[in-house]
Amino acid sequence: MPVPAPTLYPPFNIVRLSHVEYRVTDLAASRAFYVDTLxxxxxxxxxxxxxxxAMEERGHHCIVLVQADVAEVGVLGFKLYDEPDLDRAADFFAQRDLPVEWVERPHMGRTLRTRDPWGIPLEFYVKMDRLEPIHQKYRLYNGVKPLRIDHFNMFSSDVDASVAFYSEIGFRVTEYTEDDESKRLWAAWMHRKGGVHDVAFTNGTGPRLHHTAFWVPTPLNIIDLLDLMSTTGYVANIERGPGRHGISNAFFLYVRDPDGHRIEIYCSDYQTVDPDLEPIRWSLTDPQRQTLWGAPAPRSWFEEGSLFEGITPKESALKAQPIIAP
Amino acid sequence: MPVPAPTLYPPFNIVRLSHVEYRVTDLAASRAFYVDTLxxxxxxxxxxxxxxxAMEERGHHCIVLVQADVAEVGVLGFKLYDEPDLDRAADFFAQRDLPVEWVERPHMGRTLRTRDPWGIPLEFYVKMDRLEPIHQKYRLYNGVKPLRIDHFNMFSSDVDASVAFYSEIGFRVTEYTEDDESKRLWAAWMHRKGGVHDVAFTNGTGPRLHHTAFWVPTPLNIIDLLDLMSTTGYVANIERGPGRHGISNAFFLYVRDPDGHRIEIYCSDYQTVDPDLEPIRWSLTDPQRQTLWGAPAPRSWFEEGSLFEGITPKESALKAQPIIAP
Amino acid sequence: MPVPAPTLYPPFNIVRLSHVEYRVTDLAASRAFYVDTLxxxxxxxxxxxxxxxAMEERGHHCIVLVQADVAEVGVLGFKLYDEPDLDRAADFFAQRDLPVEWVERPHMGRTLRTRDPWGIPLEFYVKMDRLEPIHQKYRLYNGVKPLRIDHFNMFSSDVDASVAFYSEIGFRVTEYTEDDESKRLWAAWMHRKGGVHDVAFTNGTGPRLHHTAFWVPTPLNIIDLLDLMSTTGYVANIERGPGRHGISNAFFLYVRDPDGHRIEIYCSDYQTVDPDLEPIRWSLTDPQRQTLWGAPAPRSWFEEGSLFEGITPKESALKAQPIIAP
Amino acid sequence: MPVPAPTLYPPFNIVRLSHVEYRVTDLAASRAFYVDTLxxxxxxxxxxxxxxxAMEERGHHCIVLVQADVAEVGVLGFKLYDEPDLDRAADFFAQRDLPVEWVERPHMGRTLRTRDPWGIPLEFYVKMDRLEPIHQKYRLYNGVKPLRIDHFNMFSSDVDASVAFYSEIGFRVTEYTEDDESKRLWAAWMHRKGGVHDVAFTNGTGPRLHHTAFWVPTPLNIIDLLDLMSTTGYVANIERGPGRHGISNAFFLYVRDPDGHRIEIYCSDYQTVDPDLEPIRWSLTDPQRQTLWGAPAPRSWFEEGSLFEGITPKESALKAQPIIAP
Known part of the structure; x- marks a missing residue:
């Protein structure tokens, strides 16, 4: 098996992915998309x-939209379990000569800012302002009824190396795509919180953010969003789907925000809390891994992604070709 | 408006579409598809x-599968309101020099066999064996939980003429696609039973049967069928969808049977019983008429269809091009 | 069979139920209920x-809310097929010494106002202002996403007689409940438009309006309404459900408006256009006719209803007892 | 707050609830219920x-049905994280003078059998036979499409004490019901795996098992089960629902197996992985905590439960009355 064994006792305890900062070029347009539509x-x-x-979240934020000149991604945030984990995380990154900075973040407690070995900007924290529950204020539900942030998916120019690093800090592989020839990883899905993933890596010019995903109640909410977007001027922002992924077994839709940041709407994957859960292998040549129902993804889905602040991505050396819609 | 005014008092009273005879080359394979899968x-x-x-039907059949050497369509069946309507129908077709034959059909009463002016084989009847209701025998529900036959869609080499003829016998246009240049009809949807259509005509080499549609309870049943087909050897039989049609506003999926006969799974169109319902016009250049969410249909969907018994189709003179998936 | 054979050629052609006038004591409160909640x-x-x-209707209205001192029902409206049907209807009611009046109604053409033999105020018309379609303006969908008015249900002090009269004017019985002892009808469901009913009659002090029903896309919309009502101050307005009726096989919910007028939210009954559709008989002693899943209805559901303008209801002579929730 | 602060570093690491042994008096009848119906x-x-x-589980079993003379519950099983956790668990129970026994269980590795302080039989293990995934073998899905075991709910004669004990071994309270007068706990929901609960305790004669719950994809699967049970001889086995709980916000249905063991069908609660998640308090006098939509539960639901093997339950001293359906 080309994926590392899970690290049962990682150096610090990541609870889950938490938030993303999207830099956007027209804050009002982004508000119309994320608030009035999603x-x-x-x-x-x-x-x-x-x-x-999102509707069931009690932390202060899962997305920060920041008005900027250039559309890019400021940072990916993760929640740690307890205060000592923050210090252990700082030690871990410092030992690897990665940047370690304690930063002030509104609405958040002590926050560690760093980067992974390829430059992806990361921040770790334990405390964020906790808000009143709104998940039973049904008058507020709107758009696709997003319940919670679910995962980040990133392009990596070396998926094997990315998986090795994130495995070391406790992420466990649930499913992966292997190039039958080279036996190298094409993509992998890794979790902390007990779903199919908190983070995933896909082969390509990287690092770039492929998408951020939100969990919704049922496939019918995704159909509602499609109906809404296609009759309110967003039909061109629908990129792929709806469909069921072979990998993860989730029902999905991919849409693009006004700056092209990609958002996945996602539901119905499975529980993965068992530490001895066996990863599921998929061949790169199997079109059902992308879409169980057989339809390949469009070229834009394989090629386009959001840049991370301050990092120039590199091409991948792995040149195997996915199956692209003709 | 390029569509004829509805005929309020047609020469005979058609209640609804009723049944189709599919000739199939491997009856066991067709049984596996229609019974075990659909x-x-x-x-x-x-x-x-x-x-x-289907599950809510009390008539004896909506499909007859017949073992044959060649896959084709034997006949399209329609139920008339009362016995005198049968005689009036015979008169109508005889007056137009169309074939009129009284045939014996198992499980059916007096049956008139004829053809439309382009040779589509039609049969009309009033009485068919009535069976016990099974719509509350929930143990029997399987596959996509088909509730009833919904409509026939046919390629026509002259949609204007087809619409004129079927309008004369009482079908009322609910929606239509017009070529902006020639002002000719590209397609039209016509009903008797109070939904968007019992029959539809689409420009193309015709007459051929484009598809027969079945009504199902909700979009989730269609998702269930996709999951089932894609994991039981039928992934290549999934042709188009799922999606929402702009025209009809219905949620749809197109699949192909083992002989290539096309079946649409369909739900959630709207009630059309008002005789003064205004037809909705769509431009041939509007991709949302096909799929509200913007995705074009594949080439096979525009080009392939089932032959009718005994008829060689003709090319259409109308050469405008639909939007085809690249 | 205790129900009359269907009248194949009724004296005038009713297309469907059309609209109801509700007199309400606080128009703003009613607006909050019907517009902001439903x-x-x-x-x-x-x-x-x-x-x-409702969302798929193109006629001007299905409900008229009228500010009044007393909550009651002003009239039940029905659409006829063609102008001559209006005159035939006038003749029919005049011959039975029932009131016949041609009235002016805003947004409607020639309108005949009459009463049935028990005093239920009825109006018939052919033309109502037709509005632009909004069924694909998905931004407008709200609350339970009501698609169309579906039926009226009335208390009758003599269901056999009510059914005989409405059968004479073309309504066809689809299902009925019979008292096993007396062989009298306890309730009956009768249609014109091809669903299980346009009108139903239930034994009780009558005539009174039991409820008006609206068709919605799927059971999930009904669950959404329950969530909304129970968190916006309307929890006491939820009277019965959700559940599936044995009779009609429909998924249902009953709610009460601020004046107590009862509204049913309804979906997934079946097509009944066949004139030879056999009515389904239910015994009064079978609790599954009310709720397929076995739960009886509350007492209020059996006893309370809206008065019709100008009519004092009479007790029913049929004293058999339904099964009431303890 | 009457609930203990979460134990961030418990004495051993419980991953999740795992399985239950039901002793049943007619194994064939139980098979018909659990296999052919659920x-x-x-x-x-x-x-x-x-x-x-269940469909997404890869462990060998979540229920063991055992033919027996008396219907009762043999054991509740929990999966631990790693082998050392098993030894730490043995130490923990031994130190409290609770029974500690290493037992042989087919399909399971090293297994610790013990009891909680009130006698509930518990077993802990790390390894169980892992089976091939079947969650994408859609042909196998049947009944309510159960995806995974979700939680156990137990009657406790002293909920405060039960919650204190289970909190000590790492379960974290997500929601609780408090008696406003006595300030004592009426009920509490406690999790390990990141949902609203792995275990819950409700005031009553205890210990007894109130129910075992299974997670299903959507509320429509629960409606499907109701339709199936009500037409295959199980209508009397439907005890409560469908509805939405105020507590947990989950959509639910309670059914009884042929011996009266209660099974909850459950979906759509929320993610609780944050260790600083604030428990939600409900008053015992609030009927919406039971059913958000207002309907109270039937008396049987409050009073009946399954006995645990070898234990005689005791009455609770807390006599406050819940709201019971009249």
Whole structure:
């Protein structure tokens, strides 16, 4: 098996992915997309910045939209279990000569800012402002009824190496795609919180953010979003789907925000809390891994992604070709 | 408006579409598809012929599968309101020099066999064996949980003429696609029973049967069928969808039977019983008429269809091009 | 069979039920209920009167809310097929010494106002203002996403007689409940438009309106309404359900408006266009006819209803007892 | 707050609830219920014992049905994280003078058998036979399409004490019901795996097992089960629901197996992995905690439960009354 054995006792305890900072070029247009169309809830906003949460989240934000000149990704945030984990994380990154900085973040406690070995900007924290539950304020549900942030998916120019690193810090592989020839990883899905993934890596020019995903109640909410987007001026923002992934078995839809940041709407994957859960292998030549129902993804889905702040991505050396819609 | 005004008092009263005879080259393979996969119920069968009904139907059959050397369509059946309508129908077709034959059909009463002006084989009847209700025998529900036959869609080499003829016998246009240049009809949807259509005509080499559609309870049943087909050897039989049609507003999926006969799974169109319902016009250049969500249909969907018994189709003179998936 | 044979050629052609006038004591409260909670769309309104339509309707209104001192029902409206049907209807009611009056109704053409033999106020018309389609303006969908008015259900003090009269004017019985002892009808469901009913009659002090029903896309929309009502101050307005009726096989919920008028939310009954459709008989002693899943209805559901303008209801002579929730 | 602070570093690491042994008096009748009606999959069976798993589970079993003279519960099973956790668990129970026994269990590795302080039989293990995934073998899905075991709910004669004990071994309270007068706990929901609960305790004669719950994809699967049970002879086995719990926000249905063991069908609660998740308090006088939509539960639901092997339950001293359906 080309994936590392899970690290049962990682150096620090990551609870789950937490939030993403998207830099956007027209904050009002982004608000119309994320709030009025997807249905995320505004928790705080000013002229430069909008904080959003999904319906069942009690942390202050899962997305920060920041007005900027260039559309890119500021940081990916992760919640740690307890305060000592923060210090252990700082030690871990410092020992690897990766940047370690304690930063001030509104609405968050002690926050460690660092980067992974390929430059992906990461921040770790334990405490974020906790808000009143709104999951039973049904008047507020709107759009696709997003319940929670589910995962980040990233392009990596060396998926084997990315998986090795994230495995070392405790992420466990649930499914992966292997190139039958080279026996190298084409893609892998890795979790902390007990679903199919908190993070995934796909072969390509990287690092770039492929997408951020939100969990919704049922496939019918995804159909509702398609109906809404296709009759409110967003039909060109629908990129792929709806469909069921072979990998993860989730029902999905991919849409693009006004700057092209890709959002996946996602539901119905499976529980993965068992530490001895066996990863599922897929061949790169199997079109059903992408879409169980057989339809390949469009070229844009394989090629386009969001840049991370301050990092120039590199081409991947792995040149195997996925199956692209003709 | 390029569509004829509805004929309020047609020469005979057609209640609804009723049944189709599919000639198939491997009856066992067709049984596996229609019964074990789609979930239609067998009402009578022998070595040569299988009669099927859907879950809420009380008539004896909506599909007859007939073992044959060549895959084609034997006949399209329609139920008339009352016995005198049968005689009026015979008069109508005879007056137009179309074939009129009274035939014996198992499980059916007096049956008139004829053809439309382009040779489509039609049969009309009033009485068919009525069976016990099974719509509350929930143990029997299977596959996509088909509730009833919904409509026939046919390629026509002259949609304007087809619409004029079927309008004369009482079908009312609910929606249509017009070529903006020539002002000719590209396609039209016509009903008797109070939904968007019992019959539809689409420009193309015709007459051929494009598809027969079945009504199912909700979009989730269609997702269930996709999951089932894609994991039981039928992934290549999934042709188009799932999606929502702009025209009809229905949620749809197109699949192909083992002989290539096309079946649409369909739900959630709207009620059309008002005789003054205004037809909805769509431009041939609007991709949302096909799929509200923007995805074009594949080439096979525009080009392939089932031949009718005894008829060689003709090319259409209308050469405008639909939008085809690249 | 205790139900009359269907009248194949009725004296005038009723297309479908069309609209109801509800007199309400607090128009603003009613607007909050029907518009903001159920999701019906306002087509015209002033200080005294609000006209509403459901999402797939193109006629001007299916409900008229009228500010009044007393909550009651002003009239039940039905659409006829063609202008001569209006005159035939006038003749029919005049011959039976029932009131016949031609009235002016905003947004409607020639309108015949009459009463049935027990005093239920009825109006018939052919033309109502036709509005632009909104069924694909998905931004407007709200509340339970009501698609169309589906049926009226009335208390009758003599269901056998009511059924005989409505059968004479073309309504066809689809299902009925019989008292095993007396062989009298306890209730009956009768249609014109091809569903299980346009009108139903239930034994009880009558005539009174038991409820008006609206068709919605799927059971999940009904669950959404329950979630919304129970968290916006309407939990006490939820009377019965959700459940599946044995009779009609429909998924249902009953709610009460601020004046106590009862609204059913309803989906997934079956097609009944065949004129030879055999009515389904249910015994009064079978609890599954009310709720297939076995739960009996509450007492209020059997006893409470809306008065019709100008009519004092009479007790029923049929004293058999339904099964009431303890 | 009457609930203990979460134990961040418990004495041993419980991953999740795992399985239950039900002793049943007619194994064939139980098989018809669990396999043919609920849709659980048989993994091993002989004349005395049937092992079942749900569709997304890869462990060998979540239910063991054992033919017995008396219907009761043999044991509740929990999966631990790693082998050392087993020894730490043995130490923990031994130190409290609770029984500690290493037992042989087919299909399971080293297994610790013990009891909680009130006698509930528990077993802990790390390794169970892992089976091939079947979650994408859609032909196998049946009944309610059960995906995984979700939680155990137990009657406790002293909920405060039960919660204190289970909190000490790492379960974290997500929601609880408090008696406003006595400030004592009426009920509490506690998790390990990241949902609303792995175990819950409700005031009553205890210890007894109130129910075992299974997670299903959507509310529509629960409606499907209701339709199936009500037309295959199980209508009297439907005890409560469908509805949405205020507590947990889950959509639910309670059914009884042929021996009266109660099974909850459950979906759509929320993610609880944050260690600082604030428990939600409900008042015992709030009927919406039971059913958000307002309907109270029947008396049987409050009073009946399954006995645990070898233990005589005791009455609770807390006499506050829940709201019971009249």
């Amino acid at each position: 249905g995320l809830q505004v928790t705080t906003e000013d002229n430069d910045r909008i904080y959003l949460r | 979930g239609l119920q067998v009402t009578t069968e022998d070595n040569d012929r299988i009669y099927l009904r | 999701g019906l769309q306002v087509t015209t309104e002033d200080n005294d009167r609000i006209y509403l339509r | 849709g659980l999959q048989v993994t091993t069976e002989d004349n005395d014992r049937i092992y079942l798993r």
